[in-house]
Amino acid sequence: MKKAPLVAIPLVLFSLLVIFLFKGLFSDPRELDSQVQDKTLPAFSLPDLMQPDVTYTPDDLKGKVTILNVWGVWCVTCAVEMPYLTQLKNEQNVHIVGLYFDQDLDPDFGTKTLSRVQQEVTDMLSRYGNPYAYNIFDVYRDTSLDLGVTGAPEHFVIDAEGIIRMHHIGDINERVWNSKVGPLYKKLVAEASGNDVKERKVDVEAVMSSNINAQEGE
Amino acid sequence: MLATDVMHCRNVLHNSITAIEGNKKSAVNKARFKTVVLNILVLMVILSSFPANAAEDKFLFDTPAQRESFLTLTAELRCPMCQNQNIADSDAMIAHDMRRKVYALLKQGKTEQEIIDFMKSRYGNFVHYQPPVTAATLWLWAGPVLFIFIALLVVVRRKSVAPPEDMAAKLAKADEMLEREKE
Numbered sequence: 001m002k003k004a005p006l007v008a009i010p011l012v013l014f015s016l017l018v019i020f021l022f023k024g025l026f027s028d029p030r031e032l033d034s035q036v037q038d039k040t041l042p043a044f045s046l047p048d049l050m051q052p053d054v055t056y057t058p059d060d061l062k063g064k065v066t067i068l069n070v071w072g073v074w075c076v077t078c079a080v081e082m083p084y085l086t087q088l089k090n091e092q093n094v095h096i097v098g099l100y101f102d103q104d105l106d107p108d109f110g111t112k113t114l115s116r117v118q119q120e121v122t123d124m125l126s127r128y129g130n131p132y133a134y135n136i137f138d139v140y141r142d143t144s145l146d147l148g149v150t151g152a153p154e155h156f157v158i159d160a161e162g163i164i165r166m167h168h169i170g171d172i173n174e175r176v177w178n179s180k181v182g183p184l185y186k187k188l189v190a191e192a193s194g195n196d197v198k199e200r201k202v203d204v205e206a207v208m209s210s211n212i213n214a215q216e217g218e
Numbered sequence: 219m220l221a222t223d224v225m226h227c228r229n230v231l232h233n234s235i236t237a238i239e240g241n242k243k244s245a246v247n248k249a250r251f252k253t254v255v256l257n258i259l260v261l262m263v264i265l266s267s268f269p270a271n272a273a274e275d276k277f278l279f280d281t282p283a284q285r286e287s288f289l290t291l292t293a294e295l296r297c298p299m300c301q302n303q304n305i306a307d308s309d310a311m312i313a314h315d316m317r318r319k320v321y322a323l324l325k326q327g328k329t330e331q332e333i334i335d336f337m338k339s340r341y342g343n344f345v346h347y348q349p350p351v352t353a354a355t356l357w358l359w360a361g362p363v364l365f366i367f368i369a370l371l372v373v374v375r376r377k378s379v380a381p382p383e384d385m386a387a388k389l390a391k392a393d394e395m396l397e398r399e400k401e
Contacts, residue, residue, distance in 0.1 A: 029301055030301070032298065032341065032342055032344055033342050033344075034342075035338075035339055035340055035341065035342050036340075103311055141311075141315050142319075144315075145312075145315055145316070145319060145340060146340060147340075148298075148340045148341050148342075149312075150298040150299050150312050150341075151299055151310075151311075151312065
């Protein structure tokens with residue numbers, strides 16, 4: 001009887017081990033903690049994929065809730081999710097911006113011309129639908145590296161202030177949209193429009209009070 | 219070095235081709251055949267050594283120390299895509315890009331620690347093969363020490379407990395019984 005607690009020790013240790021290993025069965029090693037969560041976008045100045053004269057900076061993504069989609073024509077999963085993203089754009093007016101990077105383009109050797117990349121992109125978008133408001137061309141893949149991108153497709157949900165609120169690795173399909181990305185996106189859109197209204201109200205109040213002050217001054 | 223290799227290759231190739239042409243004209247010529255085979259072998263050896271040369275030539279370093287840093291860093295940093303490879307081994311695009319970045323940062327005069335921090339700020343602690351000591355990882359170090367300590371305690375306590383006295387009496391009795399049975 002005295003030895004009962006002592007006997008229980010291996011049993012407890014064993015059950016802890018079982019729980020630990022059982023949890024390991026369902027853990028996804030690819031799921032990494034994103035380092036950019038709740039941070040502003042890293043600084044960049046990149047050309048538009050189709051019009052290289054146009055340059056984008058993080059400021060261009062402010063003012064509207066955006067889903068930044070990291071993709072490339074070489075990425076099979078990107079092609080799979082493209083029709084659904086297009087559907088989201090058409091039916092729910094989701095603002096999707098592409099961050100395009102090319103796999104075959106070795107920045108040190110430059111094996112591909114821009115016009116060929118553009119041709120490939122046009123072909124792919126005409127086949128699967130074009131969900132993008134525009135595409136930012138990450139020529140040297142530096143911005144992807146700054147964002148902690150490991151491959152494609154990856155998605156960043158960016159709020160109206162330009163802060164990254166979610167980093168989703170993998171494709172967006174109906175299930176992912178309804179359970180993970182969609183609710184946050186809708187919440188952020190509601191917040192953004194709420195802020196707009198508030199700001200307007202504040203503005204009105206400020207104007208009114210200044211008017212009152214002015215009247216008092218008179 | 220690469221240029222001379224190419225020149226050599228071309229010469230060897232040229233020799234092989236003329237040898238083959240010669241073969242067609244004349245009857246079976248054993249000696250020539252041998253040189254052709256030899257030339258092709260040499261060519262294969264040279265060609266197979268090209269990728270290694272190319273990889274090294276891609277990164278040129280100012281000092282041997284810088285090169286050393288590059289080699290340690292690419293061995294210590296982990297590829298986020300092919301998760302059980304370091305970025306020196308991995309052929310994933312992200313590993314290519316990370317090597318490029320490590321090289322660029324070294325060229326800028328960044329220290330090894332600064333580069334590790336740079337990568338950690340983008341890919342998390344995961345990206346470095348040396349985990350930092352945090353509340354969650356402390357057990358990696360404390361666990362074995364704790365285990366040995368507890369085991370020692372148990373062993374020491376076991377030894378210090380003397381067998382109870384009646385046990386000795388019982389043993390004596392058992393011995394007696396054995397003796398009796400023998401008779």
